[in-house]
Amino acid sequence: MAKKKKEIHPMESLLRMDRIPHIWCPGCGIGTAVTAFTSALEKLKADLNKVCVISGIGCTGRVAGYVKLDSFHTTHGRPIAFATGIKLGDPELKVVVFSGDGDIIAIGGNHFMHAARRNIDMTVICVNNFIYAMTGGQVAPTTPLTAYTTTSPYGNVEVPSNIPQLAEACGAVYVARWTALHIRRLTNAIVEAMQKPGFSVVEVISSCPQYYSRINKLGDGLDMMKFYHDNSVIRHNEPTENLDIDYQKQIIVGKFIDRERPTYMDSYKKWLEEVKHQIPKSPKIQNT
Amino acid sequence: MKYWRAPYDINEVKIAHGQVHIIKDRCKGCEFCIEYCPTDVLELSDEFNAKGYHIPYIKNEENCTNCGLCEMLCPEFAIWSTLKKGRKAKVAGLVLGKQE
Numbered sequence: 344m345a346k347k348k349k350e351i352h353p354m355e356s357l358l359r360m361d362r363i364p365h366i367w368c369p370g371c372g373i374g375t376a377v378t379a380f381t382s383a384l385e386k387l388k389a390d391l392n393k394v395c396v397i398s399g400i401g402c403t404g405r406v407a408g409y410v411k412l413d414s415f416h417t418t419h420g421r422p423i424a425f426a427t428g429i430k431l432g433d434p435e436l437k438v439v440v441f442s443g444d445g446d447i448i449a450i451g452g453n454h455f456m457h458a459a460r461r462n463i464d465m466t467v468i469c470v471n472n473f474i475y476a477m478t479g480g481q482v483a484p485t486t487p488l489t490a491y492t493t494t495s496p497y498g499n500v501e502v503p504s505n506i507p508q509l510a511e512a513c514g515a516v517y518v519a520r521w522t523a524l525h526i527r528r529l530t531n532a533i534v535e536a537m538q539k540p541g542f543s544v545v546e547v548i549s550s551c552p553q554y555y556s557r558i559n560k561l562g563d564g565l566d567m568m569k570f571y572h573d574n575s576v577i578r579h580n581e582p583t584e585n586l587d588i589d590y591q592k593q594i595i596v597g598k599f600i601d602r603e604r605p606t607y608m609d610s611y612k613k614w615l616e617e618v619k620h621q622i623p624k625s626p627k628i629q630n631t
Numbered sequence: 632m633k634y635w636r637a638p639y640d641i642n643e644v645k646i647a648h649g650q651v652h653i654i655k656d657r658c659k660g661c662e663f664c665i666e667y668c669p670t671d672v673l674e675l676s677d678e679f680n681a682k683g684y685h686i687p688y689i690k691n692e693e694n695c696t697n698c699g700l701c702e703m704l705c706p707e708f709a710i711w712s713t714l715k716k717g718r719k720a721k722v723a724g725l726v727l728g729k730q731e
Contacts, residue, residue: 353711382703530703
């Protein structure tokens with residue numbers, strides 16, 4: 344029998360195929376978010392040597408290992424801190440932070456706030472699955488009230504954080520939220536966020552069939568996708584204080600913030616011009 | 632697919648034909664592609680793959696319009712469609728025009 348020609352998926356040029364199949368569970372939405380990101384790169388026709396992906400620890404933190412770009416897998420909660428350094432080291436690069444809610448909002452919450460405050464030119468894709476999935480389903484700062492997790496066996500009592508509101512308050516210039524089902528809109532949002540100079544945040548609501556859905560008896564990944572289909576409402580420019588996610592209630596998605604602010608590099612260069620005359624010239628080193 | 636009214640360009644738009652490709656051993660059986668295929672090309676088979684998941688099989692390939700939604704929704708990079716060559720594209724009005 345003649346050997347069948349090996350079929351190649353169109354995304355394979357952007358993925359490290361020696362690591363695929365990936366570790367994500369059946370029905371997980373992170374793979375879909377990666378597809379949205381890779382198709383956004385294709386849509387942008389971006390120079391792939393000038394794109395850098397940084398991830399922290401967690402399920403979503405594995406993304407840096409799967410995309411065939413210059414990527415960086417850092418310590419827990421610190422991808423934005425590393426991304427800030429990379430952006431300052433080479434301002435030509437398009438820096439994308441692709442990580443989860445536990446990584447960016449919980450442990451790296453401080454870095455998130457300060458990168459948004461400085462308006463460093465980077466794109467943050469935050470996959471929100473409402474839980475610390477990789478470590479066994481502990482309660483996260485995004486877990487909705489009354490949801491069960493392994494560390495809240497009688498329901499969660501902590502008020503969850505609202506990622507778009509946090510981003511807006513800290514000074515992000517672009518904030519959008521989509522679910523893993525709104526795949527074309529998510530792709531367009533990532534394209535817009537990557538083109539926007541400044542700190543842009545795209546929140547991706549994703550299913551976690553193994554830890555979040557199982558303990559709350561919400562079915563598998565497909566049931567969660569059906570839930571997003573029935574319960575997500577598109578409202579662009581919605582005030583971000585209305586964007587709290589309640590347990591199994593409607594999810595407001597859309598593009599909420601799109602504004603202009605000088606980025607950190609612009610302000611820095613402008614300020615440097617102003618104070619240049621105050622900087623003492625470095626003394627010449629004498630060769631003896 | 633049913634329209635609530637016939638589109639104005641129904642006699643001009645041509646429906647492309649697509650061909651679906653599935654890498655069986657990469658599939659984890661999440662059924663996203665089966666549920667969200669707008670033309671119901673796929674169906675869950677009784678067959679298992681090497682990992683023990685039920686995988687989709689191509690039921691009505693002639694319905695595939697190469698929209699690419701299965702490729703975008705698949706979390707496993709296991710399914711995609713390509714434009715089928717050698718088959719003449721039908722005018723949308725001939726396929727859908729019989730609806731009232």
